[in-house]
Amino acid sequence: MKKLIYFSIALLFAAIQAKAQTQKDVYLFAYFKNNGEDGLHLAYSTDAYKWSALKNDSSFLKPTVSKDKLMRDPCIIRGADGLFHMVWTVSWKDKGIGYASSKDLITWSEQQFIPVMAKEDGARNTWAPEITYDSKSKLYMIYWASTITGRFTETASKMEDGYNHRIYYVTTKDFKSFSDTKLLYEPGFNVIDATIVNNDGRFVMFLKDETREPAQKNIKVAYAKQLIGPYSKASAAITGNYWAEGPTTLRKGNDWLVYFDKYRDHKYGAILSTDLKNWTDVSEKISLPKGLRHGTILNISHNELKALLTQ
Template structure:
């Protein structure tokens, strides 16, 4: 009788642990981003499966092109999920929406973050990071402004020559002025910033085309808005990589990225942020998954998504 009672209690504890365990979600787009937001899930951070039959959770409605590329979702200090995304290949703003459950979304907004720059050509791959101390959100992206940073200008790839810019907000209603976030001395895109101990870590893509770099590098700062250190050496291989997103499992950092010329995803891992191991063969993701971000939901939130 005692053994049965103990066994019953153990089963209940295991069931409770399973119910309370967080689930990793991967927000991504497919194709050109015309059908909107896709979500995949993982229990271990390595094997990912698409939700909702890999159909869209949210259809894009803003900007003339109505795209939803490079979705970035975080959970804010208010408990809501906040998302930003690329709305167009050549618009001067980004998209924003919020949700309490990833199913029902607020009205989509177009935020004209580069409207005051007459020579701005684009706003690509916006991301959002929350500073819990100041209760401030920073949204950042890459833009080419014609005639600026000519020392790194190239003729290939339509002459794009990006730098990173940002705005801040506390309520997604009032916004700071747009400012330069990072000028590393090279064409830079696809930044993602996460808290790493007491400092912030930026993973970015060196977009240099002449001679081709197309790799991922790291920079650090004690403050979310910078200044950030000089970019470190490449942490990826000889392949071309873009669209990084991070996940920390215990003491191990994982960085997922798009091996876009090979039409597949890759991943690297590290315990010290210096030595990196290619673990691409150990991960699997839905076919056609493109540039996105990883975040977490509770078991209860995940259950609603499954339904």
């Protein structure tokens, strides 16, 4: 009798584990198209390779904030409060970012403009904001790339309109009040498109080396023990002989998959690693909606996907 009970418990536990694993196996890609005029697009995948657009690849949320009213580079995370929190690029030349939250990825809060670079008179832009949550400090960190006129002149170039970015950040507990803006990462080169994930207590930053002369235009990696840094020297390029930007990553078992925009080639690429050191190109194995521009990937449940499929 005891053996039967133990066997039944083992089966139940295995079923719970299997269900939990299944719940984790839906991936959602938040992205934009064209210049971001029509807003948020979503695609899903159950294997992390083949992606299908939702809502016939039409917008889930149209942008309303800033003069330009764009919604480029959307980043969505599931917060500790259970809400989905999203930030995005509102303009090519504004001094702030967009923010909204949602319970279900369908109905969103009123959009807000967060003026994160307003105190910097020489700030020229606020690009590709992202959010990472730190469970130890219970803080959200929002970070982005900006060029501030007169800063880091040793790496300045006259090409590409003289942009010379570094990564800046603020922290918040509630997306209502924010810390002062600070410098997050100064790698000694023009850097944009940072995305940070927690890997068993070590923070991993994927970033784009934006150096134009001589051209780099590749993805690199840096590490830190704390979310707010300091971050290590950037690694050698982990992408190949093409221009890449907008990295976003997901974990599938022991595999790290990093997606990125091969923007000169007008297509997407992906690389795979188990140790964050040795990378294999798997670009030929992925399938994405036509016209997808970079954003971020997150996990959702099957029930959340069912609701999105009804839209």
